[in-house]
Amino acid sequence: MMKAKLSLVTLGVRDLERARRFYRDGLGWTLAPGSNDHIAFFEVGERLLLSLFGWEALAEDAQLPAAGEGFRGFTLAHNVTSPERVDEVLAAAVAAGARLVKAGQPTHWGGYSGYFADPEGALWEVAHNPYMDLS
Incomplete structure (x- = not known):
């Protein structure tokens, strides 16, 4: 195992x-x-x-072909303590050179999140999950 x-x-x-x-x-x-x-x-x-x-x-x-663009089938996530912090982190990432993919907004599961793509296109979700203890 x-x-x-x-x-x-x-x-x-x-x-x-x-x-x-x-x-x-x-x-x-x-x-x-x-x-x-x-x-x-x-x-x-x-x-x-x-x-x-x-x-x-x-x-x-990995002995795989290097071709492939667009959605790569995964995201990385960064969880924060409030919806306001989501918006702050998204703004900081954009100021650092990221592309805003989805502005922060309420989610269907009761949280708040948005996405940015780093300069290489890797997707990062910035989320506030009210059910997750970040202390």
């Missing part, structure tokens, strides 16, 4: 330096040890890293 645990999320990016600048300089995240000219690591939680790796190199590593 495989233990239910997520340690690393790797985004394949076409422009590693642009992506690194967006997360480091635009969003204010700190590069983690092990980052170099070929990969960038950011600590995003307890024992969880976000990794940025060249698109072609990541496809080659």
Whole structure:
């Protein structure tokens, strides 16, 4: 059996330096040890890293074709403490170079969320879930 645990999320990016600048300089995240000219690591939680790796190199590593655009079949999520904070984070991401995909709005499940795409097109949901304890 495989233990239910997520340690690393790797985004394949076409422009590693642009992506690194967006997360480091635009969003204010700190590069983690092990980052170099070929990969960038950011600590995003307890024992969880976000990794940025060249698109072609990541496809080659997985032995898959590198072609493919548009919706990639997944999103990343960042949960915050209020609907107002959702709007603040979306605005900060756009100011850092993200594209607003969906403005913050009430959800069918009782929360509030919106989406932005980072400069490489990865979709991030910014959400307030009133049923989730963030303390």
